[in-house]
Amino acid sequence: MxxxxxxxxxxxxxxxxxxxxxxxxxxxxxxxxxxxxxxxxxxxxxxxxxxxxxxxxxxxxxxxxxxxFQRKPGSGGHNKYLTKEQEKELQVDLKKQPMPTKEVLVRIAKKYKKQYHPNSIPRLLKRLGQSLITPRKRHYKANPRSG
Structure with a gap:
């Protein structure tokens, strides 16, 4: 029509x-x-x-x-790949052994067989109550023994 x-x-x-x-x-x-x-x-x-x-x-x-013009159901959005149980399990794992985002990405791929984009891992960590700590560059002339 x-x-x-x-x-x-x-x-x-x-x-x-x-x-x-x-x-x-x-x-x-x-x-x-x-x-x-x-x-x-x-x-x-x-x-x-x-x-x-x-x-x-x-x-x-x-x-x-x-x-x-209206949004159709299933046309994207904020899909969580892990179930709530899996997220809680991952949260417990992160409390026991903190790890960088790249390791979290690998852990999710191996343990849960789910593919996350590397950019979405910080969002997941924030949702799980973790803080994202990024390593700072060290000056090349800095004393390697100083903290």
Whole structure:
């Protein structure tokens, strides 16, 4: 169904006013300007949205309507790879034997057979109540015996 053709200006304006989310509101504004007769370049200049995005949003609205702009379930988000039990077990392991993030990454891969991105390990450690201590560089002229 072509939602673009069947939706009137007044209905679009009401949808824009009613919408609380800024992202969806901006997407509706793109459609409103297109419906008004503005070119994709004009919309790009007015709303500071890339031209390719303008075309994409209009096509999406034609196909699915406002539901096309809403977030779909399972479209990403903050997925935890370890279960709560596994996280607690890892937390106990870290209390017994603290280790750097690289070792935590290897431990998770070996013990739980889960793949984490190295950038997400500090977030996991923070969630587990651990502090991230990074080693500081030592000056090359410093006395190696001094602490």
């Amino acid at each position: 072509d939602y673009f053709a069947s939706t009137s200006f007044s209905k679009l304006e009401k949808m824009i006013e009613k919408e609380k989310g800024a992202a969806i509101r901006q997407k509706l504004l793109v459609v409103w300007h297109k419906k008004r007769g503005a070119t994709e370049r004009d919309i790009e200049d007015i709303l500071l949205v890339p031209r390719s995005t303008v075309g994409y949003l209009v096509r999406k609205f034609k196909k699915e309507g406002i539901k096309g």
